[in-house]
Amino acid sequence: MAAWLSWRAVRLGNGGRLLPRPLAPAPAVCRGASRVASALQADRPRAAEDLPRVSFPEFIYRLGRSHLVLTLKGNCTQQSYASVTHQIHNKQRYGPIYRDAMGHVCVNSPDLLEELLRKDEKFPCRADMALWKEFRDMKGFGYGPFTVEGERWYNLRVVLNKRLLHPKDSAQYDGVINEVVTDFIKKIRYLRQCSPTGDVVTDLANEFYLFSLEGIAAILFETRLSCLEKEIPAGTQEFINAIALMFTNSMAAHIMPKWGRSLLPHWDRYIAGWDGIFIFAKELIDRKMELIQQRLDNEQDVEGEYLTYLLSNTQMSTKDIYGSVAELLLAGVDTTSNTLIWALYQLSKNPEVQNRLYEEVSSIGPVDRLPSAADVTVLPYLRAVIKETLRMYPVVPTNARIMTEKDVVIGGYHIPKNTTFLLSHYAISHDKDTFSDSMQFRPERWLRDGRERPHPFGSIPFGFGVRGCVGRRIAELEMYLLLTQLIRRFEIQPDPSMGEVKSINRVVLVPDQQLNLRFVDRRRETAA
Numbered sequence: 393m394a395a396w397l398s399w400r401a402v403r404l405g406n407g408g409r410l411l412p413r414p415l416a417p418a419p420a421v422c423r424g425a426s427r428v429a430s431a432l433q434a435d436r437p438r439a440a441e442d443l444p445r446v447s448f449p450e451f452i453y454r455l456g457r458s459h460l461v462l463t464l465k466g467n468c469t470q471q472s473y474a475s476v477t478h479q480i481h482n483k484q485r486y487g488p489i490y491r492d493a494m495g496h497v498c499v500n501s502p503d504l505l506e507e508l509l510r511k512d513e514k515f516p517c518r519a520d521m522a523l524w525k526e527f528r529d530m531k532g533f534g535y536g537p538f539t540v541e542g543e544r545w546y547n548l549r550v551v552l553n554k555r556l557l558h559p560k561d562s563a564q565y566d567g568v569i570n571e572v573v574t575d576f577i578k579k580i581r582y583l584r585q586c587s588p589t590g591d592v593v594t595d596l597a598n599e600f601y602l603f604s605l606e607g608i609a610a611i612l613f614e615t616r617l618s619c620l621e622k623e624i625p626a627g628t629q630e631f632i633n634a635i636a637l638m639f640t641n642s643m644a645a646h647i648m649p650k651w652g653r654s655l656l657p658h659w660d661r662y663i664a665g666w667d668g669i670f671i672f673a674k675e676l677i678d679r680k681m682e683l684i685q686q687r688l689d690n691e692q693d694v695e696g697e698y699l700t701y702l703l704s705n706t707q708m709s710t711k712d713i714y715g716s717v718a719e720l721l722l723a724g725v726d727t728t729s730n731t732l733i734w735a736l737y738q739l740s741k742n743p744e745v746q747n748r749l750y751e752e753v754s755s756i757g758p759v760d761r762l763p764s765a766a767d768v769t770v771l772p773y774l775r776a777v778i779k780e781t782l783r784m785y786p787v788v789p790t791n792a793r794i795m796t797e798k799d800v801v802i803g804g805y806h807i808p809k810n811t812t813f814l815l816s817h818y819a820i821s822h823d824k825d826t827f828s829d830s831m832q833f834r835p836e837r838w839l840r841d842g843r844e845r846p847h848p849f850g851s852i853p854f855g856f857g858v859r860g861c862v863g864r865r866i867a868e869l870e871m872y873l874l875l876t877q878l879i880r881r882f883e884i885q886p887d888p889s890m891g892e893v894k895s896i897n898r899v900v901l902v903p904d905q906q907l908n909l910r911f912v913d914r915r916r917e918t919a920a
């Protein structure tokens with residue numbers, strides 16, 4: 393997901409606006425943290441030009457180096473454009489607030505992140521979504537939660553939040569998620585049987601991708617896509633290919649000037665990708681509309697979950713429903729799938745954590761009793777495992793905000809409106825001052841057992857405030873239910889052929905290599 397979160401931001405700059413005159417005399421020329429500290433101490437805010445700035449040659453050098461490393465590892469595609477550790481390096485070199493080579497203001501400490509997000513506007517703006525809007529305008533589709541802005545966005549969120557975000561509402565999806573989890577476990581058993589040792593599942597990223605797609609589609613469309621069958625239906629596979637086509641050509645489509653669109657193939661591929669996504673979503677929505685109409689014609693009650701709610705209980709137009717459902721679907725796949733990959737990877741490397749988790753999830757009863765949403769809310773260690781996974785691997789490593797209404801003072805600097813702020817979530821959640829042993833997987837740090845709580849803005853993987861993630865509750869439920877079922881049945885062990893897996897930034901944080909793990913049956917397991 394989340395191409396929208398940072399690619400757009402990379403292009404925006406400060407909206408072309410010239411920075412205003414300094415409000416206070418410029419400080420002596422010095423770099424990095426000491427300069428920021430002097431701004432923080434100043435009575436009056438300093439000008440944005442006084443912020444330390446990453447030089448263009450340095451930016452190019454780092455970009456080139458990370459591409460070279462990934463290329464040498466055979467892992468450089470159009471999407472892998474930067475190592476995420478540059479955030480940590482930049483903080484060490486420039487301090488907690490600085491400008492990058494494009495002029496965006498990078499916020500890189502929990503305190504400044506809190507200061508910025510608490511000053512967010514009534515209708516927060518994440519980034520310019522011009523290119524996404526262009527497709528929707530071309531084809532007559534409405535805007536979804538990522539593309540709509542201002543009061544219209546707010547009104548849309550009121551509708552979308554209702555059946556997704558409130559814990560009580562999201563809990564109703566545990567039945568449908570459990571069905572998907574059960575099929576996923578069958579698939580895992582089948583796949584490991586196919587391995588020479590009978591217990592290794594290879595390329596887990598692909599399997600979790602299919603799981604997440606099946607799960608989110610089951611919730612949104614109230615329809616199973618059969619992603620977890622041995623043979624994926626042709627239409628579903630075309631849809632998966634369309635998502636990949638759109639994302640792999642997004643970067644080029646963003647960078648190229650309009651006149652280049654007819655000369656290079658990327659624009660047409662980008663549009664073809666969106667077409668595939670919308671054709672698929674539209675077909676499923678249209679089918680549901682027909683069913684609802686039939687029931688209404690027969691004077692029967694209309695029952696169902698999310699799509700039925702959107703179609704029959706809200707004032708949304710059909711074209712807006714197409715737009716919203718497509719965006720929800722896109723946002724709901726890479727995010728949960730990558731988080732699950734990282735969770736299993738860390739559990740395989742930390743058997744003592746896995747044992748503690750196993751003890752906890754076993755407490756809910758026999759392995760063949762499906763866990764409910766209510767069960768998982770009382771499993772603090774399970775929740776801590778997911779929280780710690782998202783701290784170490786924030787799926788969206790860089791988020792963005794633009795203050796569109798007025799200038800803002802952050803960290804003692806006066807930042808003009810329409811400047812893009814890049815929020816360095818990866819570095820912030822690895823900050824040694826906030827998290828001791830910040831490179832270690834320590835779920836305990838999140839337990840409410842009397843220990844000191846980490847800074848509330850140290851790790852905010854779902855964002856913050858009214859524009860925060862709308863899918864948070866169902867993503868958490870999916871991850872809790874899947875982990876509960878997996879850990880009760882299997883001991884997850886590293887595959888000896890695998891070395892250390894590092895994260896790279898492909899807009900979402902992904903492993904730098906294929907992940908294979910061993911799924912070994914637990915001795916206490918009773919169900920088949």
Ligand code: HEM
Pocket residue numbers: 518537538549608719720721723724725727728731782787788791792853854855856857858859860861862863864866867
């Ligand atoms: C581990 C799972 C997930 C993570 C870590 C995650 C993270 C995020 C983050 C960081 C944002 C930006 C928030 C902000 O700017 O303050 C976001 C927005 C969003 N997410 Fe998620 N997400 C996840 C799963 C999902 C799922 C399953 C869905 C779909 C149901 C979803 C739908 C959305 C949408 C529609 C937005 C845009 C909201 C808006 O602009 O109003 N996300 N997500």
